[in-house]
Amino acid sequence: MDSVVFSGVGKRYRSLWALRDVHATFRRGEVVMVIGPNGSGKTTLIKCLLGLVRPTTGSIRVEGQVIGPDPGYRRSIGYMPQISQFPPSLTIGQLLDMMRDVRGLSPASADDGLVEELGLAAQLDKRLGALSGGTRQKVSAVLAFRSRPRILVMDEPTAGLDPVSARTVLDRAAALRSDGGTVLITSHLMEEVEALADRIAYLQEGHLRFLLPLSDVLRRTGADRLALALPKLLADPV
């Protein structure tokens, strides 16, 4: 089943095309790792899906519906941003309440399991302005999983997290895949995510160079790790 479909999506910032004619289909029950050098268009791709950026060309379907100004489709999307600058004077608890209100979740329907698992339960009264980068990242993770999304977008999910917490978060993402969810992850730290990835989307200068199963990538290049496979792929594009 297709969950997210990009059809000819391009995005131009003034004279620069950050994304060009991307066709991609993301299915249910898979984890796709989006990789590429800095400025390759990873962030723009994600932002288009999240509705932060309006594509210049093409369209995106989420669960069959073309996304537009109606924010309703984002009900099924969870987003874990990279190190959020939260309102400094709110407490973690207030932020959680606010985001639950904004999403229209009832306390019962929210998935607050991560609050316990990441050890945030005792820190609910702490002000967001006083948190370390790692703790902020944990809060981001909680927010992303809370609404039990069917599509999860994670931007550098393990950056700043201690190994145990990173594991917890990635396990959660894996569980979501098992439940039929779609997970998009961008990351520089390939090893951690690699184990999870079903397919690899590789972006370069705004073009989607390939979207292939990880095993294909490794087999074609004869490498046993993605990090080693990449240079070969770049030298000899598919």
Added chain:
Amino acid sequence: MLTGQAVARVHLLRAGNGSLAAVIARAEDRDTIVVAGAVREGPITIDRSLCLLGLPGAEIDGGGVGDVLVITAPDVTVQGFTFRGARFSNLYDNAAVKVNGSERPVIRANRFIGCFFAIYLSDVRGAVVEGNSVEGLPDEKDRMGNGIHLWKCGRATIRRNLVRDHRDGIYFEFVTDSRIEDNLTQGNVRYGLHFMFSHRDSYERNVFVDNGAGVAVMFSHHIGMRRNRFLHNRGGSAYGLLLKEINDGEITDNTFTDNTTGLMVDGCNRIKAEGNTFRTNGWALRLFANATACTFSGNSFQGNTFDVTTNGDLKLNTIEANYWDRHIGYDLDRDGHGDVPHRPVGFFALLVERVPYAIVFSRSLFVALLDRAERVLPSLSPADLKDDRPLMRPPHG
């Protein structure tokens, strides 16, 4: 009847029992006529030296034909009446009490209601006008004459009167050696006090409030003005006090508050202004460059939009040792005087002098900066217009 020394008699007139004119006709010099009730009769002429006393509630209503009471004899006293019925006229100065060519009249403690002119003295010496309440018609101000009007008089005393809602409150023309004290004039259409060609007069402790154009003193010399208060005389051409062509005037310890222009000095010589307080006026002092040998010292300028403006330079005048709330200075030798001169004419004041409408920018930040810059680096303001010894504190605390 005795010859020689007459015996003063007292006549009692109850309104309705005979006419006042008839009683006057029967009376002789130094007699007293006591009136009770409302007399409706006029004009009445007093041609002998009588004392006319009204009992409480006594009234004389001229009925609108000419003057009400005309005094031609010396030493007449009119006291305790309410006067009405001196009507508006384009031809005649109809007055409630008119004194023509007489001496020492005393007009005291009367009330004048809606009279065209209330008290009108013409060619009179030694008059005393005191304790009267002169009330015009607030709704028909345009048709009111002057409240207390003196023409060609000498040694008059105008004291403790209230004049409101007339044209001029108190009007002096060719009046010499007279005093105006403790009066209140309020809400008159033109001037609260109007002085023309009148010399060696003084006025003290009067209050002039809300008059159309304030107080004007013109073409006169040796005038003393002390401890008066000029309040809230506002309008396009309104002044607290306008001095025009005045020589040898003395303006001491007066207060000018909330006037469009506090004190305007035009064509004056040897004016001495000391100890006056100018507060929250539009222009506190407008000094025309045709002034000579005028001295301003010990005055206090506070909260005015403009402290001093002029249309030229003021070389021949002295402005020294006044208190300016705008002065930014210091007093290192602690003699009570600032160590740097104060230039009271701001840049903005000069602009407004040229283009009056620039006043729209009053108290805008831009103007404040211009003024500040001008004070630091004077380039436009008249070089000689400065106070070399500004007071550090207001003289009156």
Added chain:
Amino acid sequence: MGKVLYYTLVDLARNRSVVAFTALILAVAEGLFLVEADPVKALLSLVQVMLALVPLVSLILTVVHTYDTHEFTQLLAVQPIGRRAILGGRIGAMALALLVALLFGLGLPLTVHAPGSTSMVLLVAVVLLAWVHAALGTLIALVHRDKARGVGVALVAWAGFVLLYDALLMALLFAFSDRPIEPLVLPIAALNPIDLARIAIMIRVDLAAMMGYSGAVYQQMLGSGPGTAVALGLMIAWIAWPTLMAFRVFRRKDL
């Protein structure tokens, strides 16, 4: 929108800059009344200071706040709520925060030291000015991506309102002083919200009498019901257009 407004307000209530702004206004107002024994004079100085200070601080506060909360805005924008609700909530919260700051910082000293209609007009005018500049600040921050640039533009805008506009208008007034442009000066000045506020206050204090006949006319106009309505209408227009523009920009903005 209500939720965004509520939580933004909760955040702003403890925001150091907002608290500092309140304290600054309170200190300036109290200080002027303490230093200046005469309440009328203090009020006049207060008019001058507040009409410059409040727009500046409102602008900078809003611009900086908008940039500083950019990531949070992003986080909100990926939730299933519309852009309008997000911006509405944020602008509303900022407007309320400024209102409370001014009621406390300026309203309190005015009530204590100089109660009266002029103080009322000053307070209302300053609150409206704060809103005008909050709206402008939001718009500026949305149009310019770079924070330093946004702050720069805000400063220029402020200088324009408070200095350049008056300087230009005054230059015009002098250049054409021999032409009958006088009747135009006040209406043109009133197009600038800061000038409008200043004139609306000063017309009650010392302007009218000094402008002669037309001053009296203007006093009647601005001091009367319809005049007040026109002045209020202009102020509301100054709040409305940047706000509407901000919504337009934000609706299609790439975050």
